[in-house]
Amino acid sequence: MSNMIAPSILNADFLHLADVLEMLNESEAELIHLDIMDGRFVPNLTFGFPIIKQIKSAARLPLDVHLMIVEPDKYLKEFRDAGADILTVHYEACENLHKTIEQIKELGMKPSVSVKPQTEVSVLEPYLKSLDMVLIMSVNPGYGGQKFMEDSYERIRELKKMINAAGSDTLIQVDGGVSLDNIKQLSEAGVDVFVVGSAIFRADDPKEMIRMLKGSQ
Ligand code: DX5
Ligand code: ZN
Numbered sequence: 543m544s545n546m547i548a549p550s551i552l553n554a555d556f557l558h559l560a561d562v563l564e565m566l567n568e569s570e571a572e573l574i575h576l577d578i579m580d581g582r583f584v585p586n587l588t589f590g591f592p593i594i595k596q597i598k599s600a601a602r603l604p605l606d607v608h609l610m611i612v613e614p615d616k617y618l619k620e621f622r623d624a625g626a627d628i629l630t631v632h633y634e635a636c637e638n639l640h641k642t643i644e645q646i647k648e649l650g651m652k653p654s655v656s657v658k659p660q661t662e663v664s665v666l667e668p669y670l671k672s673l674d675m676v677l678i679m680s681v682n683p684g685y686g687g688q689k690f691m692e693d694s695y696e697r698i699r700e701l702k703k704m705i706n707a708a709g710s711d712t713l714i715q716v717d718g719g720v721s722l723d724n725i726k727q728l729s730e731a732g733v734d735v736f737v738v739g740s741a742i743f744r745a746d747d748p749k750e751m752i753r754m755l756k757g758s759q
Contacts, residue, residue: 551566580612659691683717695749720736
């Protein structure tokens with residue numbers, strides 16, 4: 543199986559977003575990754591519902607929405623209505639994660655949970671069977687273009703073991719500093735879905751870069 547690629551448009555050219563989305567529609571990517579930041583869970587701010595809705599209207603790929611916000615429960619329905627297909631909440635932002643996961647499912651979205659680099663992956667064990675995906679942050683969330691944290695490999699291997707032991711088919715997604723330099727090693731460690739921002743949008747030919755990232759297993 544080739545790598546699944548979820549381009550993050552965080553650092554794409556928002557003045558030409560329609561062209562970016564058309565390029566992604568025609569590319570070999572599987573998902574479009576949207577980073578939602580609130581200036582509280584992370585220091586940065588990004589975009590909200592009106593922009594997600596517009597992206598949805600032009601995207602032919604499922605929207606993979608990564609919430610870096612406090613109190614995500616307040617907005618689950620609005621993210622569904624805006625067009626989220628996969629909804630990722632942060633473990634650190636949820637008070638009752640079982641309940642949040644159930645609500646995401648009831649709303650018809652696929653639930654995913656992310657952990658920051660400082661959070662032990664073992665905290666996810668009780669949730670694995672009810673999750674479609676787990677997102678391992680390989681940078682501190684908040685900004686694109688950061689350096690990949692090398693200890694992520696060990697965290698991914700540990701998570702992969704937990705998923706196998708639980709007999710679940712939860713996908714492992716990695717986000718932050720992914721490029722042609724590390725995608726093969728990440729795949730070998732157990733990653734299924736790769737969020738890639740700057741390596742795609744800084745490339746001369748982003749569509750060709752997606753093709754190369756997919757094949758480099
Ligand atoms: C960071 C975001 C990422 C970011 C990845 O907080 O969650 O999705 O856009 O960008 P790169 O690939 O440049 O690290
Ligand atoms: Zn992200």
